[in-house]
Amino acid sequence: MGYVDEILTRVERQYPEQAEFKQAVTEVLESLRPVIERDEAHYRKEALLERLTTPDRQLLFRVAWVDDEGQTQVNNAYRVQFNNAIGPYKGGLRLHPSVNLSIIKFLGFEQIFKNALTGLPIGGGKGGCDFDPKGRSDREIMAFCQSFMTELARYIGADIDVPAGDIGTGAREIGYLFGQYKRLKGTYEGVLTGKGLAFGGSLVRTEATGYGLLYLVDELVKDHGSSLAGKTLTVSGAGNVAIYAIKKAQALGAKVVTCSDSSGWVYDEAGIDVELLQEVKEVKRARLTEYVAKRPSATYHEGRGVWSVKTDIALPCATQNELTLADAKQLVANGVYAVAEGANMPTTLEATKYLQEQGVLFVPGKAANAGGVAVSALEMSQNSERLSWSFEKTDEELKQIMQNIYYNIKEAALEYDRPDDFVLGANIAGFKKVAQAMEAQGVY
Structure with missing residues (x-):
């Protein structure tokens, strides 16, 4: 059995119930076959695919909060810190009733390659909760976000893990999360992206x-x-x-x-x-x-x-x-x-x-929808520099990043004799960058 097939079997055996995660791993590994097969013995010796498909850390925690009727509500929350070989973990927080560990792991796994494709120094992670913000008052949203961040704060930071928005998590939620982080840590840092423009957010992030x-x-x-x-x-x-x-x-x-x-x-x-x-x-x-x-x-x-x-x-x-x-x-x-x-x-x-x-x-999305995380990383840069860029400057940076992504995935596909196979190109281009960084840093 080849190395790729071994890992697909391993993932199926370890996570039989995680359909979305298995789908994401299958899509990536199948397209990586040409790269892996060129130097299979080396990748197997380094256990690179085992390390790549196993998160660095999986956090599962309870979020208890009180609604407007005085009733205590309990939700299940997650943060998966998947891979930080090229930079701090970076990925959104999804608030939706469908959220479960499989979905968060699939999103975090995809984020590794998406973030690598941007060319910016950010690793892959994702988080979320099965909380539904629809129909909730601002006070209820605030109560939930404060409870959520009370637990999450101990695991994140500007140089550790920088969450962002996602489905159900917009500027309002990010504001409440940031306020609670600041209260708990007593520090003002770029720990979240998608913030309001009044407190460190970036123009163009919404778009x-x-x-x-x-x-x-x-x-x-x-x-x-x-x-x-x-x-x-x-x-x-x-x-x-x-x-x-x-x-x-x-x-x-x-x-x-x-x-x-x-x-x-x-x-x-x-x-x-x-x-x-x-x-x-x-x-x-x-x-x-x-x-x-x-x-x-x-x-x-x-x-x-x-x-x-x-x-x-x-x-x-x-x-x-x-x-x-x-x-x-x-x-x-x-x-x-x-x-x-x-x-x-x-x-x-x-x-x-x-x-x-x-x-x-x-x-695929890891290339086509990378604009959001790209501007999130640009927001991190602005926060670190204590600067705020103009809409035009940020938009031009975004455009350049997306154009570069297109040509990088095109060239990766051509290198393996698969012109216009942008799935293969995106996965290979992202994988090569992450794999090189992982090998350079030794086994950890």
């Missing part, structure tokens, strides 16, 4: 993942002799990533005709009105039915269906495994040209394989 996605897609399309101008795009989601992906896509001349939330999806033949979408989702925190009520050109559909719409480029920006094999077949039948992941692992392994076999340009 970063969506903008970065489009900067990479724009480079992809240009490199293949085309342009985003005049292209039709379909986007899933209606959160932060989706909104700013739509906004940047329109600025680059594309027409985005869909968005979605957990209840249903919208088709807008005139193109999504991003200002109205922001009003509905960010200001009112309402359902997309309100968007359709104010937009005559739009129709609302219950359930799933975004990927049934004819499109040139599809951008899944909602959640993991939202784009299935059946969806991929619909996209191909409708002539899709490219798919780039705005969310983390939103495409199933079967769908990814099918899209690639059909000649669709496919860019």
Whole structure:
């Protein structure tokens, strides 16, 4: 049995119930075969894949807090510090009822390679809690965040582990978390990113993942002799990533005709009105039915269906495994040209394989959605320097990072005779950097 197969078997045996984590490991290791097989004896002797797929540290803890009715609530929280070979652990905190150890481990594992691809000195980690912020008052959110940080604070720091926002964790939550950290530690440091601009946050952080996605897609399309101008795009989601992906896509001349939330999806033949979408989702925190009520050109559909719409480029920006094999077949039948992941692992392994076999340009999330963590790392730099960069400077840095990511993953794929295999390219480019750092630092 080859080394890669040994590790896949080992992960399956050790974590049989962790479906998302096993999926992420399988996707990465399968594409690393060409690298590992070139020097299998060396990697096996160093136990590099065992070390890479085993987190440095897994923290599981209880969060008890009191709601507005005086009732004590209890949630399960996690922080997985996966790998710090190239810098402090870095990764978001997800607040959602679906959060479990498998999801946090998959996200943390992906983060290792995503962070390496940015070219910035940040390692991989992730955290979260099965707390649902929807419908909670500001006081309840504050009570939860303070209790959460009371436990987490002992394990993080500006040069140790720097959490950020994620699903359910926006500027409000980061503010409460930072305030509690400061109270507990008596120190003002860049321990969290995604902070408000008044206390160390960075311009462009809100827009970063969506903008970065489009900067990479724009480079992809240009490199293949085309342009985003005049292209039709379909986007899933209606959160932060989706909104700013739509906004940047329109600025680059594309027409985005869909968005979605957990209840249903919208088709807008005139193109999504991003200002109205922001009003509905960010200001009112309402359902997309309100968007359709104010937009005559739009129709609302219950359930799933975004990927049934004819499109040139599809951008899944909602959640993991939202784009299935059946969806991929619909996209191909409708002539899709490219798919780039705005969310983390939103495409199933079967769908990814099918899209690639059909000649669709496919860019995985660890490359395509790295803009968010890239600007988080730029926020860390600004905090360390006690500086605040302009929007233009930060945006230009983001654009350069995303363009560099595209060409790095392209070149890694070419090196192994797999042109346009951006899954392989992203995994190999990220792996090589992390592996080199791990070997240089000895066994630890």
